[in-house]
Amino acid sequence: MEQIGIYTVPVIVVFIVLFGAARKVNVFEGFCEGVKEGAGSLISVAPSLMGLIVGVTMLSASGFFDILTDALSPACEAVGFPCEVLPLGLMRPVTGSGSFAVLSDIFDKYGADSVIGRTASVMAGSTETTFYAIAVYYGSVGLKKTRHTIPAALLADMTGMVSAVLCVRFFG
Template identity: 40%
Template sequence: MLDLIQLVSTWAIPVIIAFIPLYAAFRKIPTYESFIDGAKDGFSTAIGIIPSLVGMLTAISMFRASGAMDAIIGLFRPLFERFGVPADVLPLALLRPLTGAGSLAYVTDLIKEHGPDSFVARIASTIQGSTDTTLYVITVYFGAVGIRNSRYALKVGLISDFIGFFAAVAACWLLFGLV
């Protein structure tokens, strides 16, 4: 069974990459022209979302540089520690909805500091996979299609991140306990 899984994982991407142009040729779809049209659309989309991205990245930098993140973490640290959440993963709760690259860099630092098999690293990795970059997603995707009023998307996204954070901690406590 393991050999079959390894065979499938080795050949899945090359087969898909080869299949798409062959299928397009079979259906007589102008593959290169379709690719060029898609690239043009992608370029115009990228140009359209640049102002939103610059605004979001500026806001994130101001939030971190102002010390607001440290103040919020300091305020909630005793409460989180009472519920078994290691203090080292608290910044991840704030960073993850804001920035994927920033939160990944923070998780990498935690893994380097505590070791890859530590309880903190396991919780941080699980949080990284259980939550999303809500503000980035709303900025990019809503900006790409011109939606200005995100309505409930922001609230639902942040609530989902909050639940994902605590579900990740609970899952790690259930699976690994205090190692």
């Protein structure tokens, strides 16, 4: 499992570059163009990221997460769910920037390589900003009803979160 992890990044990068070269693409130019685009999109999310990081830092300093965790820890312990990642689970379906702010707060508190930090990373990586996506896509064609979209999407998110907890618990 760990070996796959070590090889993945270099293999993907080299594969994509070689594939591009084989197709006669100017890979370096393409790379630079992408970097520019990446910088642009980082700058465009920076204000909302900043707002939410300030918000989440304040929320964390105010002791809200402790209150929340204390209140829900009996329920969490009963089902074996790490309570510390609960704020992430609540934030994730609503806002991307907000969940990244919470993730960063979790890393500051427990460490990125701790069990909690790793669980939170996998959780954030395997789920999406469900409500945001629903709002954007249905909004774009003027649909008000969503039928079974929300239950199905939330079930997917919950499955991702539970799988994240189990993966880190069993494989380290």
